[in-house]
Amino acid sequence: MSGFRLIDLAKPFVPLLPEIEKPYSALSFDDKVVYTIAAGIIYILAQLPVYGTSSITNDPIYWIRPIFGAEKGTLLEFGAFPIISSGLIFQLLASLRVIKVNFQSRTDRELFQTSQKIFSIFQYFLLTNLFLLTGYFGYNLSFYQIIAINLQLVGAGFVFTLISEIIDKGYGFGSGALTFTTVNIAANFVGDFVGISSVHTTRGWERQGALINLISNIRTKPFTNAIVDSFTRSYLPNLTQFYAVAATILGAVYLQNFRIDLPIRSNKVRSVSNVFPIKLLYTGALPLLFSYVVLFYINIVGYAIVNGIFKNDPTHIAVKILGHYVTGGFSGNFVVENFSLLYLFSPSSGLFASLLSPIKTIVFFGTIALSSALFANTWSVNSGSGPKDIAAQFKDQGVSISGRRDVSVSKELARVIPVAAVSGGLALAVLAEAGEVFGANGKAAAAVVAVGSAFSFLEEIASDFQQSGGSQNFGQFFGGAQ
Numbered sequence: 001m002s003g004f005r006l007i008d009l010a011k012p013f014v015p016l017l018p019e020i021e022k023p024y025s026a027l028s029f030d031d032k033v034v035y036t037i038a039a040g041i042i043y044i045l046a047q048l049p050v051y052g053t054s055s056i057t058n059d060p061i062y063w064i065r066p067i068f069g070a071e072k073g074t075l076l077e078f079g080a081f082p083i084i085s086s087g088l089i090f091q092l093l094a095s096l097r098v099i100k101v102n103f104q105s106r107t108d109r110e111l112f113q114t115s116q117k118i119f120s121i122f123q124y125f126l127l128t129n130l131f132l133l134t135g136y137f138g139y140n141l142s143f144y145q146i147i148a149i150n151l152q153l154v155g156a157g158f159v160f161t162l163i164s165e166i167i168d169k170g171y172g173f174g175s176g177a178l179t180f181t182t183v184n185i186a187a188n189f190v191g192d193f194v195g196i197s198s199v200h201t202t203r204g205w206e207r208q209g210a211l212i213n214l215i216s217n218i219r220t221k222p223f224t225n226a227i228v229d230s231f232t233r234s235y236l237p238n239l240t241q242f243y244a245v246a247a248t249i250l251g252a253v254y255l256q257n258f259r260i261d262l263p264i265r266s267n268k269v270r271s272v273s274n275v276f277p278i279k280l281l282y283t284g285a286l287p288l289l290f291s292y293v294v295l296f297y298i299n300i301v302g303y304a305i306v307n308g309i310f311k312n313d314p315t316h317i318a319v320k321i322l323g324h325y326v327t328g329g330f331s332g333n334f335v336v337e338n339f340s341l342l343y344l345f346s347p348s349s350g351l352f353a354s355l356l357s358p359i360k361t362i363v364f365f366g367t368i369a370l371s372s373a374l375f376a377n378t379w380s381v382n383s384g385s386g387p388k389d390i391a392a393q394f395k396d397q398g399v400s401i402s403g404r405r406d407v408s409v410s411k412e413l414a415r416v417i418p419v420a421a422v423s424g425g426l427a428l429a430v431l432a433e434a435g436e437v438f439g440a441n442g443k444a445a446a447a448v449v450a451v452g453s454a455f456s457f458l459e460e461i462a463s464d465f466q467q468s469g470g471s472q473n474f475g476q477f478f479g480g481a482q
Contacts, residue, residue: 005099005100005101006099006100006115007099007100007101007108007111007112007114007115008111009115010111010114010115010118011111013114013118014110014111014114017114017117017118018162019110019113019114020162020165020166020169021169022169022170023169023170023171027170027171029464029465031171032171032172032173032464033173035166035167035171035172036167036172036173036174036179036457039163039164039166039167039172039176039179039180040179040180040182040183041183042163043069043076043160043163043179043180043183043184044183044184044187046074046075046076046156046160047071047074047075047076048074048075049073049074050073050074050075050077050137050149050152050153051148051149051152052137052141052144052145052148052149052152053073053137053138053141053145053149054137054138054139054141055138056072056073056136056137056138057327058135058136058325058327058333058334059072059136059333059334060136060299060300060303060307060325060333060334061296061299061300061303062333062334062441062442063346063347063441063442064081064292064295064296064299064442065079065442066185066188066441066442066443066445066446067181067185067289067292067442067445067446067449068080068081068084068181068292068296069180069181069183069184069185071184075152075153075156076156076184077127077128077131077153078123078124078127078128078153078157079180079181079184080160080164080177080180080181081123081293081296082119082120082121082123082124082127082157082161083120083157083160083161083164083176083177083180084177084178084181084289084293085120085123085293085296085297086116086117086119086120086123087116087175087177088286088289088290088293089119089293090112090115090116090119091383092290092375092378092379094112095378095379095382095383095384096378096382099112113165117161117165120157120161121154121157121158121161123157124153124154124156124157124158125150125154127153127300128149128150128153128154129150130300130304130308132146132149132150133304133308134303134304134307134308135307137149160180163176164176164177164179164180167179173457173460173461173464174453174456174457174460175453175456178449178453178456179453179457181446181449181450181453182449182450182453182454182457185443185446185447185449185450186450188443189245189443189447191208191209192208192209192210192237192241192242192245192443193209193210193211193237193242194209194211194212195207195208195209195212195237196208196209196212199236201235201236206233206236208236208237209237210230210236210237210238210239210241210242211239211242213229213230213233213236213238214226214227214230214239217229217230234349234350234439240350240438240439241438241439241440241441241443244435244438244439244440244443244444245435245440245443245444245447247435248431248432248434248435248440248444248447248448249447249450249451251431251434252428252431252447252448252451252452253451255280255281255424255427255428255431256279256281256451256452256455258279258280258281259277259278259279259280260277260278260416260420261275261276261277261278262275262276262277262278262401262412262413262416263275263276263401263402264276264394264399264400264401264402265399265400265401265402266398266399267398267399267400268398273402276401278416278417278420279420279424280420280423280424280427281424281427281428281452282376282380282417282420282421282424283375283376283379283380283383283421283424283425284452284453284455284456285428285448285449285451285452285453286375286376286379287371287372287373287375287376287379287421287424287425287428287429288368288372288425288428288429288432288445288448288449288452289449290371290372290375291367291368291371291372291375291429292368292442292445294367294371295345295367295368298342298345299342299345299346302322302323302341302342302345303325303334303342305318305322306318306319306322306323306324306325306342307325312324312325320338320340321340321341322340322341322342323336323338323340323341323342323343324336324337324338324340328349343360344359344360344363344364345363345364345367346360346364347364347436347441347442348360348361348364348436348437348439349439350437350438350439351437351438351439353439354437361437364433365429365433368429368432368433369426369429369430369433372425372426372428372429373422373425373426373429375425376421376422376424376425376426377418377421377422377425379421380417380418380420380421380422381417381418386417387410387411387413387414387417387418388410388414390413390417391409391410391413394409395409401413428448428452431444431448432444432445432447432448433445435447435448
């Protein structure tokens with residue numbers, strides 16, 4: 001390749017940034033299990049409060065946090081968002097040939113991976129200082145406080161970028177970033193239901209878990225009030241959210257079973273035939289994840305403009321157009337309640353709010369559905385698992401679709417795969433937003449992503465388990481559980 005390429009900008013940073021080498025030999029099943037579990041545990045234990053901040057109340061991204069494993073006021077302030085967004089954007093640009101890279105070249109692969117890491121770390125730095133500029137961490141902070149906050153959040157982001165790369169390079173199962181988010185989503189789902197920790201609110205001390213709160217309310221309040229409060233409280237997890245998320249999880253599991261089996265045969269041995277499954281969720285939960293990346297950028301840019309430039313002045317024309325932030329009730333979240341652009345690109349607080357604001361509901365859902373469909377279609381064709389790629393694999397393996405000539409295999413796959421990918425992306429978007437209508441605050445969408453990631457992990461674990469023959473310690477455990 002000749003001429004200047006975008007990834008060439010990363011050359012000066014290659015010697016400076018640590019590079020995780022692929023294992024010299026295939027890791028055992030046990031080692032992969034240990035690496036994957038360790039990565040998840042480290043991520044969960046990183047929920048330490050950020051030192052040097054004042055009281056954090058006005059949270060503008062509270063409904064986006066769950067899907068990216070972000071925890072307010074902790075070292076996981078921005079979660080795995082920079083890692084996920086960097087990976088998706090660079091992979092998408094490379095597949096569309098916007099970024100010129102030869103993945104057969106080790107040098108190009110190194111430059112490409114370094115570019116992703118630089119962009120990820122830069123986003124941690126940019127988001128940290130953007131939140132500092134808008135007063136999210138408090139006003140009138142000293143120079144040392146600003147430096148301390150940067151060191152903590154950017155440093156944590158750098159560490160988790162490297163841990164994610166360890167898993168991605170084959171030391172664990174699946175994607176490192178999705179390991180972080182899946183473990184965090186699962187832990188929060190359990191905590192939101194049976195969490196016993198107490199939280200101080202304007203109404204006194206209340207239990208974090210919705211079920212524990214119900215039991216506590218029954219003991220201290222009239223029965224009817226206890227039931228209503230347990231289903232409707234908006235500042236902490238409630239039972240309505242729990243059942244909405246649980247139903248979303250069941251729906252996502254159900255959708256995993258839909259597939260089309262294409263009959264295939266061997267061109268070398270006539271009696272050998274099989275089927276090639278094409279799942280409805282051909283691209284997994286990536287389209288939904290990409291949609292929330294888009295929504296994150298829209299909302300964070302709007303937040304920066306409104307609060308960083310125009311100081312959230314409700315009389316300014318730009319604030320009227322983009323949206324004026326107010327503190328929402330008991331929750332302490334920063335929300336846009338006036339009809340504006342940012343108002344349209346944020347979810348409603350519940351079923352009644354969705355019905356009362358149909359335009360907002362339609363625009364928000366339409367944005368997710370459209371971006372999911374576009375991403376699914378693009379990814380299914382250009383990601384390396386498109387019709388032409390699979391047809392080439394069939395040809396190399398001496399396999400063809402029954403009743404089709406070799407030249408028509410690619411056309412048959414092109415007829416099925418994009419339709420399955422787009423349909424699956426839309427199905428997950430509808431499922432996630434059906435849960436969000438009940439005020440799940442991003443947890444329904446997070447559950448869909450977690451289920452998709454979990455099934456991907458299970459498929460890889462099952463494949464590795466079969467290859468190891470179940471001879472490893474963890475392999476024997478999984479074999480005994482069958």
